[in-house]
Amino acid sequence: MNSADLIIREAREADLPSLIDLFAADAVGGHGDTTDPSAYGDYLRAFRTVDASSEQTLYAAELAGEVVGTFQTMITTSLTGRGSSAMIIEAVQTRTDLRGQGIGAAMINFCIAEAKSRGMRLVQLTSNAQRKDAHRFYERLGFKPSHLGFKMTLK
Numbered sequence: 219m220n221s222a223d224l225i226i227r228e229a230r231e232a233d234l235p236s237l238i239d240l241f242a243a244d245a246v247g248g249h250g251d252t253t254d255p256s257a258y259g260d261y262l263r264a265f266r267t268v269d270a271s272s273e274q275t276l277y278a279a280e281l282a283g284e285v286v287g288t289f290q291t292m293i294t295t296s297l298t299g300r301g302s303s304a305m306i307i308e309a310v311q312t313r314t315d316l317r318g319q320g321i322g323a324a325m326i327n328f329c330i331a332e333a334k335s336r337g338m339r340l341v342q343l344t345s346n347a348q349r350k351d352a353h354r355f356y357e358r359l360g361f362k363p364s365h366l367g368f369k370m371t372l373k
Contacts, residue, residue, distance in 0.1 A: 226328045229278040236285035240311040287312040287321045302339035326359050
């Protein structure tokens with residue numbers, strides 16, 4: 219893949235079927251994502267919530283007119299760090315047949331550049347503990363494992 223051919227842009231509602239396919243193909247995530255048409259309304263509601271937020275952005279990575287990756291960013295500001303802001307990267311997915319071709323790196327580097335341009339204190343993300351290859355990928359890009367995360371499933 220020629221990285222110059224990759225377009226990273228804000229996701230559009232018309233991208234939903236492709237984005238849903240990316241998430242549904244992820245066997246490790248355990249998020250219950252599905253291409254079942256009965257679930258489309260759930261995805262549409264979530265998309266519209268993110269789209270309406272000034273602190274969240276959903277992106278699509280496009281190659282030759284096809285969505286080949288996605289990620290979401292969220293900006294949080296807290297009193298720690300002297301009131302600084304941080305970018306959180308979530309839901310990073312690259313189409314399975316195109317992994318290892320630089321799409322994921324391009325998406326993460328896009329986030330880093332965006333955070334720097336906005337004066338963020340840091341960029342952070344979480345990764346499923348089972349995703350050892352993803353952990354090596356993030357470390358190659360300069361991320362350091364620094365915290366232990368906890369979750370509580372509510373539904």
